[in-house]
Amino acid sequence: MDRIRFRTDRRPISRLAWVAAISLVCGLGCLGGARLSAHGEAADEPFLKVLTTAFHDVSISPTEVQIGQPVTVTGTVRVLKTWPYTMPAPERAYLTAVVPGPVFAMKERTVNGESAPHSIFIERDGIYQFRMVLIARRPGRWHVHPGLAVEGTGTLIGPGEYVNVTGDAASFTFPVTLMSGETVNLDTFGGQFIWWFPFLGFLVGVVWMFYWTWWQHRTVTNLAVTIQIPLNDEGSDIGLITAKDHFWMNVLAGITVVILIAGWVYNVSPNVIRLPQQTVWLDPPKLAPEESLAEAKPLRATFDEGTGTLLLNAEVKNVSSSPITLKQYTLGMVSFVNGDEQEMAKAGPREFVGRLEVEPNTPIGPGETRAVRLRVMSKLFADERIVPTHAPQQFIAGLLRFQRAEGAQQMVLVRSNIIPTEFGQLASTP
Ligand SMILES: [Cu+2]
Numbered sequence: 001m002d003r004i005r006f007r008t009d010r011r012p013i014s015r016l017a018w019v020a021a022i023s024l025v026c027g028l029g030c031l032g033g034a035r036l037s038a039h040g041e042a043a044d045e046p047f048l049k050v051l052t053t054a055f056h057d058v059s060i061s062p063t064e065v066q067i068g069q070p071v072t073v074t075g076t077v078r079v080l081k082t083w084p085y086t087m088p089a090p091e092r093a094y095l096t097a098v099v100p101g102p103v104f105a106m107k108e109r110t111v112n113g114e115s116a117p118h119s120i121f122i123e124r125d126g127i128y129q130f131r132m133v134l135i136a137r138r139p140g141r142w143h144v145h146p147g148l149a150v151e152g153t154g155t156l157i158g159p160g161e162y163v164n165v166t167g168d169a170a171s172f173t174f175p176v177t178l179m180s181g182e183t184v185n186l187d188t189f190g191g192q193f194i195w196w197f198p199f200l201g202f203l204v205g206v207v208w209m210f211y212w213t214w215w216q217h218r219t220v221t222n223l224a225v226t227i228q229i230p231l232n233d234e235g236s237d238i239g240l241i242t243a244k245d246h247f248w249m250n251v252l253a254g255i256t257v258v259i260l261i262a263g264w265v266y267n268v269s270p271n272v273i274r275l276p277q278q279t280v281w282l283d284p285p286k287l288a289p290e291e292s293l294a295e296a297k298p299l300r301a302t303f304d305e306g307t308g309t310l311l312l313n314a315e316v317k318n319v320s321s322s323p324i325t326l327k328q329y330t331l332g333m334v335s336f337v338n339g340d341e342q343e344m345a346k347a348g349p350r351e352f353v354g355r356l357e358v359e360p361n362t363p364i365g366p367g368e369t370r371a372v373r374l375r376v377m378s379k380l381f382a383d384e385r386i387v388p389t390h391a392p393q394q395f396i397a398g399l400l401r402f403q404r405a406e407g408a409q410q411m412v413l414v415r416s417n418i419i420p421t422e423f424g425q426l427a428s429t430p
Contacts, residue, residue, distance in 0.1 A: 041145065041157055041333065046388035048156070049332035050396045051082045052090075053148055055158030056330045056411070058348040060144050065136045067167035070107065073097060073132040073146050075158060075348070081125050082397040082415050088152030092281070093122045095130050098147040098157050103165070104134035105174055105187070112284040121283045122150070128284055136165040137172050137187075145333075159333045159352030200259050208252055293320045293410040294364070294402040299371070301396075301416040305389050308381040312374040312416060316364060320404065323363035328401035329356050329374060330411070331386055336376045354378035363405075387418055394418045 058075030065071055079090050095111060097104060109116050110131045122128065130146065145160035174186040225238065234241040266272065299313035318324050328347060329336045335347045336356035347353045357375040364370050381387055388394055396418055399411040 041160065042383060042385050044154075044156075044385075045391070046385050047084065047391060047393065047395070048154075049384075050386060050398065051084050051415075052080060052087075052150075052153070053156045053332065054078050054080060054330045054397075054399050054411075055146065055333050056328070056335055056348065056399065056401075057346075058146060058159050058352075060146075060161035060163065060349060063161055063163050065163065065165055067136050067139065067165065067169060067172050069136055071104065071134045071136065071144065071163055073134065073144065074130065075146055076127060076129045077146070077148050077158060078128070078399065078411070079122050079124055079126045079148075080397055081413055082395075083124050090122050090124060090126075090150050090153070092119050092151040094119045094149040095128070095132065096147050096149050096155065097132055097134055098145040098155060098160070099134075099142050101138075103136075103138040103140060103142050104144070105137050105172075106132065107135050107174075108133040111282065112287055114282060114285055116280075116282045116284065118278075118280045118282070119151075121281065122148075126284075127287050129287065135172075135174065136163075136167075138169050139165050139167055141165075157333060159335075159349045161349040161351075197263070201256070204252055204255055204259070208249075211248065211252075290410045291320070291408050293324050293404065293408065294318055294400075294412055296400055296412045296414050298414050298416040300419065302419045302421045303381075303387045303389060304421045305381075305387075307377060308379055309375070309377045310381065310387065310418075312376075312414075314372055314374065314400070314414060315369060316372050316400075316402075317369040318364045318366055318402075321366050322404055322406075323365055324402045324404050325363050326358050326372060326374075326400060327403045327409075329376065329398050330401070331396060331398040332384075334378075334380050334384060334386060336378070352380065352384075354380050389418070389420045394420070 055075055055077050058073070060071065060073050062071065077095075083090055095109060095116065097106065108131075111120050111128050113129070120128070128148075132146065134144070141162055141164050143160045144163050145157045147155045147157040149155040172187060175183050176186045176189075177183045222240070225235070225240065229235045229238075229240070236242065295317045297315040299315060301310070301312045303310050312329075316326065325338075327338050327343070334352045334354065336354045337344045337347045338356045338358045338361065344350070344353050344355070354376060355378075359373045359375070360370075387396055394417060395415060397413060397415040400414055401409055401411050403409040
């Protein structure tokens with residue numbers, strides 16, 4: 001029999017590898033110490049943000065809560081007609097709160113006034129007014145966004161707000177009254193069973209693993225012998241796998257079968273009241289159509305990346321019977337407002353709202369067609385990556401909000417081809 005040779009010579013790790021490893025560890029350490037303020041919303045491609053959906057009138061309040069207190073997220077998300085045909089069509093989606101982990105519990109969610117515990121069906125040009133009530137679950141400073149998780153596309157997120165949660169995480173409860181009249185804490189209900197039952201199966205596996213590697217450890221540590229005997233040969237003549245091993249393995253297999261049978265018996269037991277898991281897919285009711293106020297035709301639009309300035313020319317026609325004003329321009333998760341501080345605060349979380357200048361900024365008379373120029377200068381373009389200046393298609397889509405003096409309003413979709421006038425590196429907010 002040939003001697004089996006093991007290669008045991010040690011090769012020194014090159015000095016370069018050590019330098020690389022130490023640099024990596026130090027680099028990670030520095031990152032860990034720094035206050036990380038980014039939360040990923042800028043990462044999505046601009047076309048994915050602005051051509052798919054637009055979030056407006058988002059409110060997240062209050063922003064200071066104790067554990068167990070509610071935070072209400074309201075707003076409107078529109079699935080735009082400009083949803084790119086290169087992506088799967090928008091059909092089924094899930095309205096969610098985008099937060100870092102299970103720091104809130106969803107208590108209530110309605111879409112267009114109807115309860116929507118699960119997914120909803122969506123379509124191009126659909127308008128979805130949402131309301132979500134979240135209960136604070138873990139203390140911390142959390143950035144809370146509404147998001148529309150679209151099947152096949154991913155989660156498209158709206159503007160966010162920081163919410164400070166204080167208090168003791170252990171005091172969190174989520175009481176729910178069952179049909180029997182009993183009140184349970186949904187946060188921990190059934191948790192013991194869900195933990196311990198699978199743990200039984202895990203224990204059997206652990207015993208099996210230690211048996212073959214630690215206590216008896218013939219097959220693993222005697223590898224030199226094991227690999228020389230044919231496959232399916234127990235090596236009983238050299239004492240590799242013995243009758244005792246067979247006995248204990250049968251015991252482990254027996255315990256596994258007993259656990260399975262116990263699970264099945266429990267599952268069909270008539271003493272346990274159970275309901276199949278529910279699926280509620282809602283086709284949200286349509287909202288009353290908006291009154292037709294205006295038509296808008298995009299003209300030349302330019303973007304200066306150096307200063308973060310977007311200039312949008314459009315031809316606007318008032319098709320209503322009274323004067324209208326152009327009040328807002330919403331792009332994906334950001335809104336630019338032609339108005340005072342109060343109107344800007346109403347438009348959404350302050351970090352995602354900027355100022356819009358409209359020239360001429362006078363009401364447009366009934367039947368009048370006018371060329372208007374929209375000018376937005378904002379760091380949001382760089383911070384949130386809204387305008388695609390480095391993409392094969394330089395289109396943006398946004399909603400122009402026209403408003404009548406007595407309050408009626410309409411959001412009109414405008415898709416513009418952007419001509420870059422300067423490429424530059426607009427500094428991001430520190
Ligand atoms: Cu965020």
